Amino acid sequence: MEFSIKTSLTEKQHHNCVVVGVYEGRELSDAAQVIDGLSSGYISKVLAHGDLEGKLDSSLVLHQVPGVQAERVLLVGLGKKAELAEKQYCKAVRASVKALSALGADEVLTTLVALPVAGADVRKKVSLLAETALDASYRFDAIKRKPDATEEKAAKKGIKTLHIEIVASSDVAAAELGLLDGKAIGAGVSLTKDLGNLPPNVCTPTYLAEQAQGMAKTYGLKVEVLEREEMQKLGMGSFLGVAQGSEQPPKLIVLQHLKGDGNQKPVVLVGKGITFDTGGISLKPGAEMDEMKYDMCGAATVLGVFKTIAEMNLPLNVVGVIPTCENMPDGRATRPGDVLTSMSGLTIEVLNTDAEGRLILCDALTYAERFEPSAVVDIATLTGACVIALGHHATGLFSNNDALAKELLQAGEQALDRAWHMPMWDDYQPLLDSNFADIANIGGRAAGSITAACFLSRFAKKYDWAHLDIAGTAWKSGKEKGGTGRPVPMLAAFLAARAGQNR
Ligand code: BES
Ligand code: MN
Ligand code: ZN
Numbered sequence: 001m002e003f004s005i006k007t008s009l010t011e012k013q014h015h016n017c018v019v020v021g022v023y024e025g026r027e028l029s030d031a032a033q034v035i036d037g038l039s040s041g042y043i044s045k046v047l048a049h050g051d052l053e054g055k056l057d058s059s060l061v062l063h064q065v066p067g068v069q070a071e072r073v074l075l076v077g078l079g080k081k082a083e084l085a086e087k088q089y090c091k092a093v094r095a096s097v098k099a100l101s102a103l104g105a106d107e108v109l110t111t112l113v114a115l116p117v118a119g120a121d122v123r124k125k126v127s128l129l130a131e132t133a134l135d136a137s138y139r140f141d142a143i144k145r146k147p148d149a150t151e152e153k154a155a156k157k158g159i160k161t162l163h164i165e166i167v168a169s170s171d172v173a174a175a176e177l178g179l180l181d182g183k184a185i186g187a188g189v190s191l192t193k194d195l196g197n198l199p200p201n202v203c204t205p206t207y208l209a210e211q212a213q214g215m216a217k218t219y220g221l222k223v224e225v226l227e228r229e230e231m232q233k234l235g236m237g238s239f240l241g242v243a244q245g246s247e248q249p250p251k252l253i254v255l256q257h258l259k260g261d262g263n264q265k266p267v268v269l270v271g272k273g274i275t276f277d278t279g280g281i282s283l284k285p286g287a288e289m290d291e292m293k294y295d296m297c298g299a300a301t302v303l304g305v306f307k308t309i310a311e312m313n314l315p316l317n318v319v320g321v322i323p324t325c326e327n328m329p330d331g332r333a334t335r336p337g338d339v340l341t342s343m344s345g346l347t348i349e350v351l352n353t354d355a356e357g358r359l360i361l362c363d364a365l366t367y368a369e370r371f372e373p374s375a376v377v378d379i380a381t382l383t384g385a386c387v388i389a390l391g392h393h394a395t396g397l398f399s400n401n402d403a404l405a406k407e408l409l410q411a412g413e414q415a416l417d418r419a420w421h422m423p424m425w426d427d428y429q430p431l432l433d434s435n436f437a438d439i440a441n442i443g444g445r446a447a448g449s450i451t452a453a454c455f456l457s458r459f460a461k462k463y464d465w466a467h468l469d470i471a472g473t474a475w476k477s478g479k480e481k482g483g484t485g486r487p488v489p490m491l492a493a494f495l496a497a498r499a500g501q502n503r
Pocket of ligand 2: 277355357
């Protein structure tokens, strides 16, 4: 989808569809009033028939409205006028894009940015509009058979160019900035979804490494991919203990976006990159095991965030560290009871080979020390217990520093991509005691997402650190199965704020 910013002066140009909002109670927005005036009250008449009440998530396509140049007018419900905040605004944007997805209207003019939205200026409204429109029109068909001519035509339906009407010409500069933000976030989210959605026989550790190398080339980033032998030399026995049951060689991907001052300490993002999690010898049950292809969504998030901040040209130093491998059962695989020696020197008793995410992350966290980070944030589809605790709405947030936790919470609120702060009190740490090693890799069924975070905290003592458990938020199951691209928007907002830019 392409975008363009239009001032009211160009409004009279021809479009296939004009999108205008209607509040609950059939109240017309300013733009709807304009259309109503042009059409001698046609919109009011349609509403009087009771075809649209103005509820959020509703819409109505009108054809050949008298006095209006555009072939269609799309009325979209805005909900209660007093309640129109960013979240409701995004819902209306999404509904408008979805309503047009199967139609032939490819040049669309939207007037939704002119709506007064609580807490949002023009830049933010345009940014959210572009981000939401890209999210709502996302399709994954990379792996499907090449379409024939008719299918190709059907697939091309939906909005080609979304023209964004800006009423005051003094707002155009802000709108252009918002468009850059929204497109950058949309591109990052889309990359994260794509990587998650790819099948695990395609999206292997080697594939992820190639993607990172490709991105580094495109955007002029520094990239390094460490192979098994180099990791052996570094003493990453924990990571390699997980990788040893797979035919796929493990990779440690290190990406660097160095656009801040030379002496500025970097933020390090660490992403869990298990390209398929069978559980290993502690084999998972069969139902829905296919979804464990999404166990690399932490890695995909890091790559998505790098795309976003590269597109934004964010003046900040950011390092991405991605440990990636498969967790497979095999004659060579790690057994329950095995003891692994991590890069930090701590020995780990593997009581369950399905708690593998923490085993690859701990060595990556130790590796991150060499960058003298200002903060380290890891992102991981770490525990089923986090899904039980928070469901699919909030990402679990754990941290050894309350100020850092607060920054991430606020970024999540701002980006409409929220996290919830979970406790990580010392009281939980003894659950990880082992009779045979320095630490066990599981802490029992109770508080499973907390003990997983406690495990990681043992390897993150030398810096400010936060952990995002995205097990419930990274993808959707069921009929809408697919990656969500979360928490790219949250992390983009976090990094933008760190770069001194509040968006
Ligand atoms: N990748 C899974 C976590 C997961 C499970 C995410 C289901 C989303 C949905 C992780 O590696 C795992 O298997 N964790 C175990 C830990 C347990 C063995 C302590 C879990 O959550 O069951
Ligand atoms: Mn697992
Ligand atoms: Zn896993």
